[in-house]
Amino acid sequence: MDFSFEPADETFRAEARCWLGAHLVGEYAEAAHHGAPGSEHERVEARRAWERELGSGGWIGLGWEEGRYGNRQATLTQQVVWAEEYARAGAPGRVGHIGENLLAPTLIAYGSQEQKDRFLPAVARGEELWCQGYSEPGAGSDLAGVRTAAVRDGDVYRISGQKIWTSLAQDADWCFVLARTEEGSGRPGPRQDGLGRQGPREDGLREQGTREHGLREQRPRHHGLSFLLVPMDQPGRIDVRPIRQMSGTAEFNEVFFDGAAAAAAHVVGGEGNGWRVAMGLLALERGVSTLVQQIGFAEELARVVRIAVGTGAVHDPVLAERLVRQWAELRTMRWNALRTLGGSGEGDPGAPSVAKLLWGGWHQRLGELAMQVRGASAAAGPGDWNSENPYELDALQRLFLFTRADTIYGGSDEIQRNIIAERVLGLPREPR
Structure with missing residues (x-):
């Protein structure tokens, strides 16, 4: 596949970068790099205001139904471009992503026109959170x-x-x-x-009253x-x-x-x-948003590499090999996500499960690696022993602890493997 972007996409990238540069100022700039998974409690009020700022610029709901809800029109590749520029700018963690990326596409697919007219404009304006x-x-x-x-x-x-x-x-x-x-x-x-x-x-x-006949409904x-x-x-x-x-x-x-x-x-x-709607929604969790994750993952990996260089851990051949493997796997995840979004994986019932298995395990291993390259100092927090919270954790320590859940939330690894086995490979279902 050709993973390059078209000239129109690069024009869109320049527009996105310009808008973010002009608007990511003041309290929004202070909230930059805050609110990622594991730190959603940070700068909540500023991030709520940032949602409304994004909405006023039409940046919420890119590509929804001809822009009828106050959103900009954007192709799929332009949505990827926006996600990349947003992540590279270190813009605040989104508090409206559940409404934009899960609820809204579900309403577009399954909701009535009255439901769409009631809820989508408020999501697009950044006014209602879900x-x-x-x-x-x-x-x-x-x-x-x-x-x-x-x-x-x-x-x-x-x-x-x-x-x-x-x-x-x-x-x-x-x-x-x-x-x-x-x-x-x-x-x-x-x-x-x-x-x-x-x-x-x-x-x-x-059991419904047919036991005497040896039948079970x-x-x-x-x-x-x-x-x-x-x-x-x-x-x-x-x-x-x-x-x-x-x-x-x-x-x-x-x-x-x-x-x-x-x-x-x-x-x-x-x-x-509800089951049909719920399953349709879960499939949406692994779309363009996976590429946003990967930009953040790349920044986290770069930080771990810098620490490994500073501590000398990069000269340990085992740790060096693991760092290289993390980089290679991240590139593979990006290409797989682009392949899927580009249509090569369209209709593949296993594609969402493959994506979840890839990033969940990768991110968890990165959290472990972040502690290993620091050595014994990883066990000590940066807090002042004379402060009210001497056990406060730094970003990489929180990363390590939070990523223990990456292989569980959003559908555990065991469930994803069952889906791939049964729906893609045609293997027999587990006995119940």
């Missing part, structure tokens, strides 16, 4: 086991249950929630209270799920509780729903079709 309500204590990688319930009550659904590992929930205005609106294998039973605390897990198959475990858009400003009905991690940060949350309301008109794709 979080994702998928995982639960008993349904993480096994998403079909969702137990959060949504019961129709006139023009609204009443939602009760618990979600966990909800990024940015403390700042979000809206949450898209996968919940049960029909009876199914994951339906909350008498052992579950109004806040979603669960009893023993069901096996995913329902097998209902798909994802039956009865719906995809609902839920406003977060519901005091007393939605409770967000931060989860403090070993890195000391708390960008993830538990979210408890106790009769929270979602308008019936805000069910995307129709009642009972």
